[in-house]
Amino acid sequence: MxxxxxxxxxxxxxxxxxxxxxxxxxxxxxxxxxxxxxxxxxxxxxxxxxxxxxxxxxxxxxxxxxxxxxDPDRSDASERWRAIWALGAFVVYLVVLPGLGFLLATAPFFAVLMVLFGEKRWLWVAIGSIAVTVGLYVLFRHGFSVFLPRGILPDLLAVIVP
Amino acid sequence: MNPEILIGLTQATGLIVLISTCVGVVIGLVVGMIPGMTISTGIIVLLPVTFVLPADISIALLLGLYVGGMTGGSFSAILLNIPGTPSASATAIDGYPMAARGEAGRALGIAITASFVGGMTSFLFLFFVAPLLANVALQFRTEDMFAVLFFGLTIICSFAAKSLVKGLLSGAIGLAIVTIGQDPVMGTQRFTFGQVNLMAGVHFLTAMIGLFAIPQLISNLTDVKGAASKVQTRLTSVVPRLPDLKAMRLPVSIGSLTGAFLGILPGAGGPIAAFISYDYTRRASKNPDDFGSGAVEGVAAPESANNAVTGGALIPMMTLGIPGDPVTAILIGALIIHGLAPGPLMFLERGDFAYGLIFSFFWANIFNFIIALAALRLLIKVLATPRALLMPTVAVLCVIGSFALRNNFFDIYVMLFFGLIGLGMRWLDMPVVPLLLALVLGSQLEDNLRVALTASQGDISIFFTSPISVGFLLLSLLSIVWSLRTAWLNKRVVGHSNKESPQ
Structure with missing residues (x-):
């Protein structure tokens, strides 16, 4: 100290x-x-x-x-790395959020955090990250009128489903 | 009777407000019992929802969460020996031994009942003391308000810090951050570097989300498995028996009064009140040796104290605009967002809302008691919620909360910046609470200081001629001397223990 x-x-x-x-x-x-x-x-x-x-x-x-x-911070090396990965994921998420939009940016960020918090079942990671992201988006955008960014998703959908 | 009391009661008893209070209590109980989630984090997560709700509903929701969170903290303290909130630390000392010998239901029932009595005592304090104090505070002039705010800041720094230098530094950093943006008297731009987003300054709610949530998220990564598997979910009857109720009378009286009184002092907070009342009760008990091995009194005293703190902490918040703890600091932010400035004028200009808030607090305590007793078996199942789902949700809600404040990405980056500051402070073992409170009080502190000095044409003796100002400045001095003494005593204890146990 x-x-x-x-x-x-x-x-x-x-x-x-x-x-x-x-x-x-x-x-x-x-x-x-x-x-x-x-x-x-x-x-x-x-x-x-x-x-x-x-x-x-x-x-x-x-x-x-x-x-x-x-000493308040006596974490071992793996814990330190997990923390660094989580912070890195946070920074990347915030950088890409305005461009990609909430749904496309949040789902992968959520999945990374789930893995860092110890979830090893990939199906659960996929289902959890998508379900929670969509749930939060619908709740805040449509329930509470918080204009979370749509990003490129509408354009992508327009290309895929003309 | 003051008609505003009736209007306030009617407002707080409206169906939607009552439902909102109930929802807040349930969320609070859940948040409080999950180790790694504090009441502050819970409120931060709920903030974006309150931005779009009317003020009375928002405040009822947050007050419910505040009250429920205090009780919820004791559930994990008793069942897992891991306090859900710092305020429940003292409860674990006797609560967990009771659970370990198969009396978890009894311990939880005692905790819930004691919380209820503590909460209702503090409601009475709030109801009778707050309007009187607000009346007195209306007579305060700018120099007096400066002294009050200064006192709020010093007492918080001294209580919050293990090291006085670090506590004061944390507060000073907060005061420096407050100077970013327009100055409160002349509107001159300061430290904005031409950034339009900084012209209105750093919003303290954004800063707070970063300061509290990100370090907590990172620290939770060190315990990814959590303690869910160990929880004892089979409970015996939770309704306290008559002998237990008799045994609770003295500790609950001590805890409720200590908690309500300490809650009024800015910075004292739940953990201090809980430990002090635990200590008083042990000294007053006929069987002090039973404490620590599962004594009913040892659960009742701290639980009544930490819930009694809640109403006490609302008193300086409502009457002086000074937060009693981090949660009331967030409540101030929530009120300001709705255009309501806590302080002595609140009772004068929006008496209906002020009394509505007090009665919402009353209902929160009633619902807390009913829901905690009735749904306990269901609620404790939440302890098994996987962190892998919970913590990422908290992270995303923090981002939404920062964004929703002004629909602005800049605030999200500010939140991240403060998260990094929070991590740095944790690395340095520096408390973040003084910084947060400096962010809340700093602007008013500068405003009152400059207005007072302008009135006196730069003569600082203005602060030493008003008896109120002198009184609060002396209290500030006392608070600093007290914390210096505490730090010195702590050092001596550490020195002694180091000498006695050489490596």
């Missing part, structure tokens, strides 16, 4: 410097003796700077009381 604290403190210090630099560029539009738009960001900059330095100090000088036993 000490190493993590030091890394996090350094990242936060860098972000605070960027935040402070951007704050200097904010327009100063205010009456005399009254706080303008940069006032609150300046307070935040000072607080963030002080706390990041505090975290750094904690990382540099803290005794090794926070031992490995208190």
């Amino acid at each position: 000490r190493r993590r604290n030091i890394i996090a403190a350094l990242v936060l210090l860098a972000l605070t410097v960027v935040y402070g630099a951007l704050t200097t560029q904010l327009p100063v539009r205010s009456l005399p003796d009254t706080p303008g738009p940069p006032f609150f960001p300046w307070i935040n900059t000072v607080i963030l700077l002080a706390l990041s330095l505090g975290l750094l100090a904690q990382g540099l000088w803290a005794k090794t009381l926070e031992s490995v036993a208190s």
Whole structure:
């Protein structure tokens, strides 16, 4: 945890410097003796700077009381890989969602997550991913008027079924 | 009698609102009992539905979920020794030993009854205290409101964090994120980088979906099998017997009052109330040695306390606009979406709605008791739901929820970004609750600070001349000193145990 604290403190210090630099560029539009738009960001900059330095100090000088036993993330390699795959699938899903549309993008994403969550029966994966995706689409699009994107599916259907 | 009380009662007793409350309770019981699903996640999943429903129905649904979730958490704590929610952790200490010796039904019946009494006590607190506090809060000026909000922020940071620095850092990051978009006084664009989508700032519901749901989803990947197979679904009678009811009187009284009072304090929350009342009850008990091995009092006290927290937490939310816990923070978001700003003006401008909310809470507790007792055998079968189906559904619902907020893909990317922040914070063991609450309170905090300073022409003594402001600033100081002391004591305990058990 000490190493993590030091890394996090350094990242936060860098972000605070960027935040402070951007704050200097904010327009100063205010009456005399009254706080303008940069006032609150300046307070935040000072607080963030002080706390990041505090975290750094904690990382540099803290005794090794926070031992490995208190490490919150002691997952094994396979669990880490599952997490990375899930995050990767999430990113890909969100990138393709606007173009492909809800149904075409969600079903494969759902299937990947089902497999990552331990489902090994491929038929169940196929049925579950399609059924839940279609169910959610119908419920939200037609039941609750949430305009989930249709994407290319209507065009594809028009080509397949002229 | 105040006519708004009657209008509120009528609103909350309308058929659709009652059905909505019932549905919320059932979902809450289910969500609460599934390990890995918190009440916050349940509410996040339900959010997109509430965007399209009228305000009274939405709030009834969410309140039902809140109340049901607190009770549902105890089911898995008793049956599996895995608390469904953090608030049910103390219940497992005595609940599981009771289940292990074949008294699961008895333990569950005690938990449900204690939850009911706790919930109804907190309803009375809410009904009588909230309007009075709102009246007092109407007298608050901007400097007082700043002090109140500041207090809300400091107490939350100190309660939420194992490390004070990390808790405060989490809050400070939230305050920095709040400055993205138009500034609340002059409307100047800040940190928007020319992005139109950022002009209105980061919507805190989108941020919250990412902060809570994605890290939880990833952490659930580490336990893909779940605990479904171990559940004991054969139950004896769940209706508490007379000797048990007698034994529950003292612990339920302690738990209900402790929970309702601690619920009012922002940040204290269900887990703290449950453990404190468990400890008080053990000290007050004639047989303290029975605790930990399946004592009726050990189940009744924490269960009444965590349900009593719910009504207590609604008091600062409704009267001051300060969330008592993450769930009430989400409720604030849901109210704002419907154009209703929680705070002292709520009772003045929309008294009917405020009382409607209070009576929906009342009905939620009634339904929770009935449904939990009547459908318990059916409900616990949900514990066998495969995670492989449940967790991907939650993931997709998070995406729908982010999108449905403004029908905008940008919000989905914001949700993912905050999910990554949440993962980073988990990696660092940094609490996310202060960040969330800073997102909720930050804009008001800046607004009141700047308006007060403008009124005083930049003279900061304005915060030290009003007795209300001074009082809340002193409370803030007390809260920080208290948490520093707690952190120091914790360190000493760790140091001692390290010395006593060298590797």
